[in-house]
Amino acid sequence: MHIFMVVSEHMVKANIKQSVEPKKVCLCIYMRKFMSYVDCFVAAVPTDNKEKYIKHAETAAELFKENGALEIVENWGDDIPEGEVTSLPIAVQAQENETVVCSWVVWPSKEVRDAGWGAMMEDPRMSPENNPMPFDGKRLIYGGFHTVLKA
Numbered sequence: 001m002h003i004f005m006v007v008s009e010h011m012v013k014a015n016i017k018q019s020v021e022p023k024k025v026c027l028c029i030y031m032r033k034f035m036s037y038v039d040c041f042v043a044a045v046p047t048d049n050k051e052k053y054i055k056h057a058e059t060a061a062e063l064f065k066e067n068g069a070l071e072i073v074e075n076w077g078d079d080i081p082e083g084e085v086t087s088l089p090i091a092v093q094a095q096e097n098e099t100v101v102c103s104w105v106v107w108p109s110k111e112v113r114d115a116g117w118g119a120m121m122e123d124p125r126m127s128p129e130n131n132p133m134p135f136d137g138k139r140l141i142y143g144g145f146h147t148v149l150k151a
Contacts, residue, residue: 035146035147035148035150036070036106036107036108036109036147036150037106037107037108037109037110037112037113037144037145037146037147038104038105038106038107038144038145038147039104039105039107039113039142039143039144039145040102040103040104040142040143040144040145041101041102041103041104041140041141041142042088042091042092042100042101042102042103042140042141042142043092043100043101043103043135043136043137043139043140043141044089044092044093044094044095044098044099044100044101044135044136044139045098045099045100045101045134045135046097046098046099046134046135047097047098047099048097049134049135050076050099052134053101053134053135054074056131056132056133056134057072057074057103059125059126059131060072060120060126060131061074062125063120063123063125063126064105064116064120067115067116067117067119067120068107068108068112068113068115068116069105069106069107069113069116070106070107070108071105071106072103072104072105072106073103073104073105073106074101074103075101075102075103076099076101077099077100077101077102080100088100088102091141092139092140092141093139098135106147110144110146113144
């Protein structure tokens, strides 16, 4: 534990920009401690539902923060090219009257994320009756990712 504290103090003092050569075990502890976990989402939202989507996202963001999320980012598509074989619109089967959105939630760890999602799914504010999804949830694609680089 003492080695971890020394390494982490050095990393913080160096603003995580300086090169540090700790032993591999210390580096693993550092990576686990300071690298985040990210949930990513891509969906096709009816363009006419933009305001409903933002309201839905605001409610969800409040809950994410209450349950440990560090950051929530919602992005409304603007320059999304159509692919011939693969693309974001193809992935979510976007229709002409829909806009592709891309969102992510940053968590301090997978453990915090798992607990946060568990709590959110029990929260009545996330029920379909109280916060209906203004898009087809069957075409939502999502996944959880361990952060490997922050620049």
